[in-house]
Amino acid sequence: MTDFSFAAALAGGALIGAAAMLLMLFEGRIAGVSGIASRLLPPYAAGDFTGREFLGRAAFVVGLVAAPLAWRLGTGAMPELVVEAGPATLVVAGLLVGFGAVWGSGCTSGHGVCGLSRLSKRSFAAVAIFMATAIATAILWRQYL
Numbered sequence: 001m002t003d004f005s006f007a008a009a010l011a012g013g014a015l016i017g018a019a020a021m022l023l024m025l026f027e028g029r030i031a032g033v034s035g036i037a038s039r040l041l042p043p044y045a046a047g048d049f050t051g052r053e054f055l056g057r058a059a060f061v062v063g064l065v066a067a068p069l070a071w072r073l074g075t076g077a078m079p080e081l082v083v084e085a086g087p088a089t090l091v092v093a094g095l096l097v098g099f100g101a102v103w104g105s106g107c108t109s110g111h112g113v114c115g116l117s118r119l120s121k122r123s124f125a126a127v128a129i130f131m132a133t134a135i136a137t138a139i140l141w142r143q144y145l
Contacts, residue, residue, distance in 0.1 A: 032110025
């Protein structure tokens with residue numbers, strides 16, 4: 001990341017918090033992106049395809065994907081995206097993140113945004129492990145690879 005905008009980061013954080021709060025308020029559900037997205041894919045459990053439930057999950061994921069387009073409509077330009085890793089690294093990293101989200105029973109949005117705000121001990125432990133692993137990986141990657 002070359003350009004950091006405090007205002008954009010603040011607005012993004014506020015929108016994530018608002019989305020999590022609205023989902024909890026109106027649906028009584030935790031906004032765990034990995035859990036919501038994974039339930040759109042097989043294997044399916046009983047109740048995964050009840051109309052309202054499935055449409056809610058699909059709308060949430062579509063909203064995540066469409067957010068840059070909404071940004072473009074509002075600003076006239078797409079957000080800058082700088083990817084410093086190659087395709088193989090991105091695939092391996094994505095698989096590791098997915099494995100970690102399944103193993104940790106949630107991702108940074110579920111544990112970090114919703115779990116911490118609910119003072120969940122499990123989420124405090126999960127976020128500590130996420131952050132320690134991310135810091136160690138970044139240091140090792142930049143120093144040795």
